Amino acid sequence: MTSLTYKPSRVVIIGAGAVGTTTAYTLLLRHRATELVLIDVNHKKAMGEALDMNHGLPFVGGVKIWAGDYEDCAGADIIIVTAGASQKPGETRIDLLKRNVGIFQDIIQKITKYNRDGILLIATNPVDILSYVTWKISGWDARRVIGSGTLLDSARFRYLIGSHKEIDPRSIHGHIIGEHGDSELPVWSLANIAGTSLDFDETERNEIFADTKNAASEIINSKGSTSYAIALALDRIVAAILLNESAVLSVSTLLQDTNGVSDIYLGVPSIVDRRGVREILDLPLNDEEKSLFKRSADLLKSEISKLDL
């Protein structure tokens, strides 16, 4: 007689705000894990959110969701961190840094007290610096500390190119790399549709990139926060990990001589599988892109140098 063993998959989300709850809801609808845990300093809010989602289970099924505590990180496959202060209108992501580093020093120590071998997925801004800070505080292998990076920016870029060309954005290959923020850059030299390079003129390129870069501010100015697309981006990373996909995603990861840049977390196309970031793709950037990428790295390094890590 064969015995069936059941191993639940658990995703913990720290921060039950706009991003955390929309991510939980997306993971729920897509049945990404059998257990979803919401943790928030405002436990009452996390409880209300979990209860609301539980009432949808008769329509979805197959998932256990609860508002938990850091003990629930034990055995979790992935811990997503969306906790922290969010961007106010007119505020840059770097402005958030000092507030969120303090919060992370507390949260990451609490997580790693109960979990040593999961994957930490960071979304809180400024995401590249906080991913680096998380890597330092946790002492984990950098492959298992991942930031959402420029995956969302790349999605916005692909969406906008697709709209101009009237082509499904899933058929557009294009990447935004570098900081998830003001110093990010579009890799126009490699953007393509089925290997065909894009015939945009300078004005169209500038317009598409400006719309990509300003998308977050535009949404924050109109509805207060961004949530749906980032939730889908986080869900995409979770799927790549739990399904061992080896998918190429522009996540934030520790660079070691990637296009001449080292010792910093930045968004670059990377191969993501069950172990986290398996490999970084060293893109054949042109000289202008290389120098912008280096500038983005230098900018973040100078911010990190002001921190007491």
Ligand code: NAD
């Ligand atoms: P929010 O204010 O709605 O939610 C933040 C939540 O964190 C709140 O529920 C708050 O109670 C909780 N929190 C604060 N301190 C905590 C602590 N010490 N422990 C546990 N929970 C704590 O904000 P949001 O709109 O959900 O945004 C969350 C973060 O995600 C922000 O930093 C935002 O800039 C970032 N974000 C990143 C991306 C990306 O592409 N990486 C996209 C959108 C938003």
